[in-house]
Amino acid sequence: MKLVAPVGNGQVLAYFFARDGETLSYLRGTNVLRVTSAGAETRYAAVGDEIVSGEFDLPPLRGATRAAVVERIPNVPDREAVEAVYARSVLVIAQHQEQSGAFIAGPEEDVLLAYALDVCGERGAAEAFFVWALLHRRLDGLLMWGLAQHLRYNHQSGVREEYERLKDGPGPELAATAPDLPPADLAALRNALNQRTALDLFVDEDGADLAAHARFLLTVHALIPTLKGGEDYFFEHQAHAQEIHRARALYGGAFHGGMTPAGDDPRREVEVRADLEPSTIAVEPAAAGRYRVKVATRSGKLWASASDPLPGGQEFALAAEADPPDWTRDAVVYQVMVDRFARSDGALPAPGSSTALYGGTLDGVRDHLDHIASLGCNVLWLTPVHQTPSHHGYDHEDFFKVEPRYGGDAALKRLIESAHVRGMRVLLDFVPNHTGRGHHLFRDAVAQGGEAAEFYRFWQWPHYYRCFADVISLPELDTSSRRVQEYLVDAARHWITEYGADGVRCDHVAGVDPSFWIGLRRELRAVKPEVLVLGEATGHFDWLARYAGRLDAIFDFDFAHMVRETFARRRVGLVDFAEWLDAHDNAFPGLALATLFDNHDMNRFLWMAGGDTGRLKLAGTLLMTLPGMPVIYYGTEVGLTQRYDGATENAEARLPMLWGADQDRELLAHFQKLGRLRAQSPALRRGSRRTLSVDADSLVYERVLGEERVVVSLDLKTSSWSVVDGSGRDRLGQDDVLGVGPDQRPG
Structure with missing residues (x-):
């Protein structure tokens, strides 16, 4: 029996047929195919419309349950066994800690476990653990060492102040004392595998041997090459991640469907199928709906497919949907992050840990709607309000319930x-791509298996599963399942019908089965024709x-990247920016673009610009x-910044909103003027755009709609600007531009 594996990026570009003695396998979670023969290994992947071979540097790793961690270790023995034990070990330690509030381990081992988790x-x-330990555990040099290591990984930790106090206090007994750590050599890894009986979930009635799990994890990580990070981490990782790490085909899961028997097919190892080469056809405009496409070939007629034609593939359908x-x-x-915006019963606490809960509520947002409207904003985007243990909500625990800390169902209805x-x-x-690990669906999946487990993407039930961004607390749903899709559509419809929401901002759309979006959009429009489905997607023009x-719409992250590089970091010149802007105009027909330069x-931006509000005003x-x-993004308009780089913990960009005397009133006035100006100018909202002139220091462009013409001039050297209308007035220099513009009342 021979095996065939499809490889492609949006469509199947090639099939790899195994010869005698060869094995085919995917690097889990990627579209990289590994062909192994006589100990030698070759890797192939689809990048754009090409099949390329070579070594593939997977994107930076953030999280724990990932076979990709082990993939980075060269010459590792028994790689699959190491992958399986690694995933299990992380989960065993984390779940024990969650259940007990402390580790089931002696005082010599507990710090080692916490270090392994870090x-x-x-x-x-x-x-x-460290919060618990400072309250309940005996203070000693080992704990001080663990705290020091923890603060290297989590430099905005809430225990930093206490650590600094203890470090400077009296007594040599609190000097940091490092434990014996596993060495960085393969012999230690082999030895750990030989002792796998100690790595079972439970070794006796007292529970798991957690220290054995921790030492195994530290042995693995000692062998992993260091990955470099960067100041603008969000953008530096996106293109590569789009093409390699999370490149599930847009039209179906060709990369994760496993191997398919190829019978006795004698073809070569690699064959690019001519009948699957990308083709372009012109389709006449049609009414909204779904259409199958029949293609006539020399060998007969067939239904066009943009997915894997092998069993389990997905049928192609042309979607002729209504415009946004x-x-x-x-x-x-x-954009508002509820926990960080405002309370209705007092001020938010002063900034401390960026991951702590600050107590913002939906009624607090409601109390400040006039502030939001003063900016000319007529759409309020709330980050997840589902039941959640965190400040951000993307690890939600129920699709149908409002977080009680925010005020519950009644508060959301009042706000809307x-x-x-x-x-x-x-x-x-x-958030249809994943849930939190505490979600009742995931708890059922782990406890029951069977149909309950089919909601998620388990590699090996119950401990080895796919997760968003390789963070084990965010298990991925199996959105290719019709059952899961129906559940998610019901959930989204619930927020529209029960609360009166006007649309959904959909998180991580690239991770979700593409067929889901057509059904979601259709079903939501059935209950509210003017509903908006806005997606978070990153990648190149052709992908998006x-x-x-x-x-209906996507976020324009390319725009965000270029604005930050040009106006905050000054790494891209205005001439190059203008060329990019010209090429970018009208790049996405059929999609509305949500433009931004800040988000959670x-x-x-202000931190990237070194606190220069002139640059921020220019970008605004x-x-x-x-x-x-x-x-x-909340706070941008009043000078909210951050204390240090968020590459380690991006919650640093989510500090509490500034109110009262803490606000930069001059900056706020500038954004309010901009909002009033845009609201009163149809040309700025709906007109065409054309570059008039550009040089190293200045950019001038016009917006035109009918008889209205507005000329915008930006000077990068002096951080100055003007917005001149047809009468020659600088509209930003006027105080008589009143109102917040077109009435956006839904109805």
Whole structure:
């Protein structure tokens, strides 16, 4: 029996047929195919429309349950066994810690376990241990060493202040004392595998041998080559991650379907199938709906497929959907992270740990709707309000319940009703790719297996599963399952029908089976025709353009990257920026673009600009005078920044909102003027754009709609700007631009 493996990136480009003595396997979680023969290994992957071979550097690793960790170790013995034990060991330690509040281990071992969790990316679990240890455990040199290591990985930890106090206190007994750590050699790894009986889940009635699991993890990590990080981490990882790490085919899961028998087919090892080469056809405009495409070939007629034609492949359908809602052309979006924005019963605490809970509520947001409206914003985007243990909500534990800390169901209804009264629409964050590890669906999947486990993407039930960004607390749902898709559509519809939300901002759309988006959009439009489905997707033009007909809108992360590089970091010149902008205009027909330069996953623009508010005003002027749906991240308009680089923990970009005297009033006034100007200028919202002139220091472009013409000038050298209308007035220099513009009342 021979094996065949498909390889492609959006469509199957080639099939690899195993010869005698060869084995085929995927690098788990990637589209990289590994061909092994007589101890030699060759790797292949689809990058764009080409099949390339060679060594593939997987993207930086953030999290714990990942076979990719082991893949980075050269010449590792029994790689599959190491992968399986690694995944199990992380879960065993983390789950024991969650259940007990402390580790089931002696005082000589508990710090070692916490260090292992830190090394594996489980900083939250390690932080919980050190908080507990400082209250209940005997202080000694080993604990001080563990705290010091923890603060290297989690430099905004809430225990830093206590550590500094203890470090400077009296007594040599608190001097840091390092434990004996496993050496970085393969012999130690072989020895650990030979002692695998100690790595079972339970060794006796007292529970697992947690120290054995920790030493195994540290042995693995000692052998992993160091990965370099960067200041603008969000963007530095995206393109590579799009093409290699998370490159599930847009039209189906060709890379994760396993191997298929090829019978006695004698063909060569690699064959590029001519009948699967990418082709382009022109389709006449049609009414909204789904259409199958029949193609006539020399060998007969067939239904066109953009997916794997082997069993388990996915049928192609042309989606001729209605255009995005017209109101998106007038939209200005304000993003709020509820926990960090405002309370209704007092001020938020002063900034401490960036991962702590600060107590923001939905009623607190409601109390400040006038502030949001003053910026010209007519759309409010709330990051997840589902039941969650965290400040961010992307590890939600119930698709249908509002987090009680935020005020529960009634508070969300009050907020949406109040927003609608002001002519403001509301988008709710929706996370269909994954859940939190505490979600009742995942708890059932682990405990029951069977049909319950089919909701998730287990490599090996119950401990080895796919997770978002390789973070073990975020298990991925199997969105290729019709059952899962129906559940998720019901959940999204619930927020529209029960609360009156006007759309959903969908997290990590690239991870979700593409067929889901067509069904979601269709079902939501059935209950609210003007609903918006906005997706978070990253990648190149050709990749993102494929979401037309599946989503109404996408975030323009290319724009964010270029604005930050040009105006904050000054690494891209204005001439190059203008050339990019010209090429970028009208790049995504059929999709509305949400433009931004700040959000909750990246370092704040103001911090990147070294605190220079002139650069921020310049970028804000650009944002509010270009086509698209501008998105203002809470606090950007009042000078909210951060204390240090968020590459280790991106929650640093989510510090509490500034209110009162802490706000930069001059900066706020600038953003308010921009909002009023955009609201009163149809040309800025809906007009065409053309570059008039550009040099190293200045960029001038016009926006035109009918008889209205607006000329925008930006000077990078002096951080100055002007927005001049047809009468020659500098509209940003006027104080008579009043109102917040077109009434956006849903209805």
